[in-house]
Amino acid sequence: MTTRSWPEMADWYDEKQGETGDLWHRTLLDPALFARVGEVAGRDVLDLACGNGHNTRRLARMGAHVVGVDASEGVIAHCREREEREPLGITYYVSDAARLDMLAGASFDLVVCQMALMDIPDAESAIREVARVLRPSGRLLAMILHPCFEIPEASGWVEEHMGPTTTIWRKVSRYSEPFIGWLHWRVDGGVVFMPSYHRPLSWYVRAFNAARLAITAFDEPRPTEEFLAVRPDGSRFADVPLMCLFEAWKLG
Numbered sequence: 001m002t003t004r005s006w007p008e009m010a011d012w013y014d015e016k017q018g019e020t021g022d023l024w025h026r027t028l029l030d031p032a033l034f035a036r037v038g039e040v041a042g043r044d045v046l047d048l049a050c051g052n053g054h055n056t057r058r059l060a061r062m063g064a065h066v067v068g069v070d071a072s073e074g075v076i077a078h079c080r081e082r083e084e085r086e087p088l089g090i091t092y093y094v095s096d097a098a099r100l101d102m103l104a105g106a107s108f109d110l111v112v113c114q115m116a117l118m119d120i121p122d123a124e125s126a127i128r129e130v131a132r133v134l135r136p137s138g139r140l141l142a143m144i145l146h147p148c149f150e151i152p153e154a155s156g157w158v159e160e161h162m163g164p165t166t167t168i169w170r171k172v173s174r175y176s177e178p179f180i181g182w183l184h185w186r187v188d189g190g191v192v193f194m195p196s197y198h199r200p201l202s203w204y205v206r207a208f209n210a211a212r213l214a215i216t217a218f219d220e221p222r223p224t225e226e227f228l229a230v231r232p233d234g235s236r237f238a239d240v241p242l243m244c245l246f247e248a249w250k251l252g
């Protein structure tokens with residue numbers, strides 16, 4: 001089994017996401033995220049665990065003052081190279097999301113954290129740090145793997161053929177308790193395993209509440225027409241969402 005950490009995947013992730021995001025981001029994840037982002041011109045926005053920064057740059061192009069943070073030096077190096085090529089006024093930091101000491105309290109209107117809390121070992125501290133850096137009535141948009149349906153090493157698709165009928169089931173186990181599992185990614189024709197921190201939905205609700213972040217929306221993104229046109233198996237992702245998005249507001 002080939003295991004990898006996020007810092008080891010920096011070059012691969014930068015190439016995969018490029019300027020506009022890969023197929024999943026472009027046609028499923030980002031449309032759901034940006035449907036919630038709204039008007040950000042002139043606003044202070046933090047892209048937490050920003051990866052190669054394709055959304056960090058999109059937010060900056062929308063007129064926001066943007067800071068990008070990621071724990072991986074490699075991806076931040078790619079972000080900074082891209083910022084040098086096309087300056088958008090973005091400041092990048094290498095930091096664990098659980099310790100955002102370089103960011104002042106109550107300094108952001110919006111924190112975006114896309115597809116990352118389940119990669120972060122101390123997500124509880126990260127959520128507390130998000131609450132600290134948000135202004136009162138500031139907002140968090142956090143997209144994660146759907147804890148009910150995408151559980152590392154404990155969920156998968158099952159195809160059942162009964163006469164003329166084919167049913168696609170999503171099989172799930174080990175939902176209730178947090179644990180660290182391995183997610184597999186297809187990389188350069190092979191498979192690599194990355195650690196993933198499963199926590200049930202109630203864990204997230206409790207962590208947001210404890211940080212005084214009030215959840216006001218919970219979305220389960222559905223594939224767009226573009227996704228369905230490219231992925232012959234796309235309809236199963238409409239039946240069973242593998243990602244979900246929290247919107248939560250910092251209480252005053």
Ligand SMILES: C[S@@+](CC[C@H](N)C(=O)[O-])C[C@H]1O[C@@H](n2cnc3c(N)ncnc32)[C@H](O)[C@@H]1O
Nearest residue numbers: 006049050051070071072096097114116119120
């Ligand atoms: C699946 S990628 C998502 C990146 C980006 N938000 C996106 O949607 O393309 C997860 C990111 O989380 C970052 N990450 C993992 N653990 C972290 C931590 N403790 N603090 C900050 N970033 C972390 C990884 O380096 C990686 O860039």
